[in-house]
Amino acid sequence: MAIYNLRDASVVYNSVDISNRVRSVTVTMNAEDLDATAMGATSRAHVPGLRDDRFELELFQDHAAGSVDATFSAQLGVAAGVVIVVKPTSAAVSATNPSFTATVVLLDYSALGGEVGNLSMAPITLVPAPGSSIVRAVA
């Protein structure tokens, strides 16, 4: 896979394939930036700290059975979390179609939102359960 047009991303949350309700998806793998700069330094010393990953989704809200609202509202505040798997395309996982997987908890969920005349959207941020982080896999 070379550069690509993101139009077939796969998002599976708690085994439910919500891909066709996703407008945008962002997978952020981040480590905190610890400043270890000491006297005498001529440039900042950056030390990677704790991982602080997240998945950010913008979903088309759907209140039908088994769809967006039913799937996510049931997980709000559940400490154990559930598994999410995101891939660039719906094809099988491979070296050019890696999966990004984590057990995530839902801390903030907008069940209803939007302006008159617009589609109802549900922005969602998912963070890894305590002690875990996003894992990239190619097989």
Place this chain on the structure above:
Amino acid sequence: MAKKRYRVVGELPVSGTQPGEEFEADFPPEQEEALIAGGAIALASDKSKEK
């Protein structure tokens, strides 16, 4: 954990199975409960939850 047979009764695919179709899985109890409560799946023998 024994596998059970489920039918996808919601509008979105579950475990790679399209709505209206059946599949077998060994979901942990909490996941099974959430999926059934959310209307995503029903036990294949539970006709009352099917569309």
